[in-house]
Amino acid sequence: xxxxxxxxxxxxxxxxxxxxxxxxxxxxxxxxxxxxxxxxxxxxxxxxxxxxxxxxxxxxxxxxxxxxx
Numbered sequence: 001x002x003x004x005x006x007x008x009x010x011x012x013x014x015x016x017x018x019x020x021x022x023x024x025x026x027x028x029x030x031x032x033x034x035x036x037x038x039x040x041x042x043x044x045x046x047x048x049x050x051x052x053x054x055x056x057x058x059x060x061x062x063x064x065x066x067x068x069x
Contacts, residue, residue: 004068007050016043017068020059 004014012033019029019040030040048055051062 003066007066009047009050010043013043013047013050016040017047017059017063020044020047020056021063 004017009017012035015033016029019032024032026037026040026044030037033040044056048059051059051066053059053062
């Protein structure tokens with residue numbers, strides 16, 4: 001999590017990232033966190049930018065490379 005913070009991810013973005021890494025949908029993450037679909041979608045876009053990836057399919061590989069988990 002400290003590396004995630006170094007990448008500029010907020011605590012909420014770290015929670016969203018954890019959901020994405022568990023292969024949860026945006027709606028599932030939103031329900032678990034108590035946020036709207038739109039909020040979680042925007043946070044996921046910010047995560048993709050911070051990790052310098054194009055989308056969800058690359059997230060696990062990039063997180064592994066950065067040793068985020």
